[in-house]
Amino acid sequence: MPDYVNPFFYSPSPGLFPPESDRLSVHQKMLKVGLNTGNMMFASALHRVLGSEAGSAWAPRVEDFDAEKVGADHDCVVIAAANWLQPRSDFGALAEKLEKTGLPCFLIGLGAQAGSFSARPELPEGTRRMLDVVSHRSNKIAVRGPFTAEVLKTVGIENVEVTGCPSLLVASDNHIEKPAQTPQRIGIAGSRGAPNDKLLVAKQITHTLSRKLSQLMLDQPLDFIAQAEIPDINILMSQGRYDDVRPDWIEFLEKYYGAGIDRISSAITEKMNVFFNIPDWLDYLKDMDFIVSTRLHGTIAALIAGTPTLLIVHDSRTREMFEIMGIPSVPAEDIDPDAIDFKALYDSVDTNKFTVGLPAYRARYIRFFEENGLRHNL
Template identity: 30%
Template sequence: MIDNQQKALRVGIVGGTLGCIHNSFTMSTEKVFMDAAGNNTGNLAFRYAITNHIASEKIHIPWSSDPSWVREVCDLLVLPSSNQVNPGVDLANRANFVEAVDLPCLVLGLGAQAPSLKSQVKLQEGTIRYLKSIAERSHRIGVRGEYTIDILARLGIENTVVIGCPSNFINPLPTLGEVIEKKFHSVEPQRLVVTAGEIAASLKHVERKLIGWMRKYNGVYVCQAPQYFVSLARNREDEVSQEQLTKLHEYLQHRALRYLQPRSKFVNFLKQHLRVFFQADAWLEFLSTFDLSIGTRLHGNSLAIQSSIPAICIYHDSRTKELCGTLGIPHMSTNQFLAVRNISEAIELVSFDGKVFDRNRAKLLHEYKNLFLKSGIAISDRLESLARSGAVQISV
């Protein structure tokens, strides 16, 4: 039973970082990427958002923490989440931790991972136990979309509500969508940021086309994973094996892309264009200097939206399609992207409506704020101000 007494709660934010990895320049890529960023720097986006939305006392709780210590220093656990409803992982260790700590939980941004929104998901027993353990300790679980709700319902978990992703509420401007719509229809972009995607055979033609656009529009290639890609972005070629470099070269090169051949030119090209970030606020500031973001990474494009620039996400699985649909981020399939001839056609295809985006964002924020309030967590003034503005939009 969750106690909602009016006392100042000590909130434990579990896992990863609080959205900012300090002194990252002193760390090896393995340490900063695996231990701090959780194998994907995109995780910094929603962790940064949650940290800045909570006004209550915050304590960082690693998953390896002693449960008895956690109970001493915390009254409630906040679990920033992503695609943990995933058949490819076994979360038995996390289930053990949640059960041993046995504190009330607030779960934010939980989503499913599958090839498409029509896919059946068969989860491992440890993951099922984890999901049930957090559900038993939560008023309601904040999830990414209806697809995730349906999967959880089949497990008997029904205390869920759609909130999308906390990163949707970083920017305090209630008319963010209208600002972005105007930029979508202004002059053709002069500077382009491309979110470097997964290294997957199904995406190689997408990435090759994106690199061509990036070069044409004076762009950069912002990576989130895998580790050796991040090493190259940090100019730490000594951390990358020749096998990994060869694999990446073969993946991205194309006979038409002469500037990627030979491999020495390829490495120089990466050094010139690759970027990576370990602080969400620095990432946001950097993105604000561009005209458009495009690529297959959800959080890279979500941060672009929050920095007030247009973005187009190219979806390739249930995770990206569900969250793009929930948040209203402009999106298209990989096949649609490969069919368009230029950026103008891509922008025309997504047909972004700023007012619709803002109303949808306000409705999601209403549910998001209620999760904090029902858990007894004080929210920041900035989130409260955005919520008040959003309430006006909903009533109009």
């Protein structure tokens, strides 16, 4: 079995931005994390386990991927994947880069996204080509759960290992303590990316809950951890100024929050947080009592920090992670958006299944790495 020791990572930032990154614009930083800071969680874990966060060579975008140089300087390509199996994502350009390297390619943490397990996402031709390249250049592909494995099977890819998301490879085996008292410092990690007027009328429970949780930040003592809410992040990084925020974004925010921009800006400045550095993110979470999240990696970050958390399960991606990794969760349908009871949600958190399952989860990854000849430090 080969021993691959010098991987090139096709991944978002591993979550350790150098000091000079303070000069980067919000847009530039968001591009480095794949437009969602949660992506740093799985990228960081893979860099730490298979390479070095500080010294690993990586590229966050196809445009930054020099296939000829990678082929000459490295012995394999590690692809830190996310919920890539969906109709709107075409990875044909990545397939071309991977082919040009001539190297073994290892796809890790791949997930499929659909409204439910009964739906199978249609995969673009470019994505199928990328999957075919990786399937032939590795022993197995590491996927997040059985649903993703089934989606791959429909396009003829069967050399698959169900491993879960790699983000939790850096989690501690220690049991997460949940003090008996009512939580005081509560954080929200809601799901909303770029402005989209469809979100204002969408009836899906995830959109309804995410919007309601965002609105509660205006009136209640709640923190909000932003990951992909670009207009909000721009206001936050400008210390509440919104002069340079696009007028259509301001109009969207006022409709979404149901308030004027001055009030929104004040709440964002006082209560919203965004992190481009994982140690800072985890330190912040360690001081929180409870995190309620519709975001998978918002939940995972809290688990790594040892903070009680609850994932609101609302699609195939979040359900798959709950089932394979034992993440504390609640079905979105069980929450009334107009009567969210944070104390009841906190009382329902049970981290035992997650803690007990960590050794088996880690063993699955060790087996995957060793079957593919990837040197690791687990």
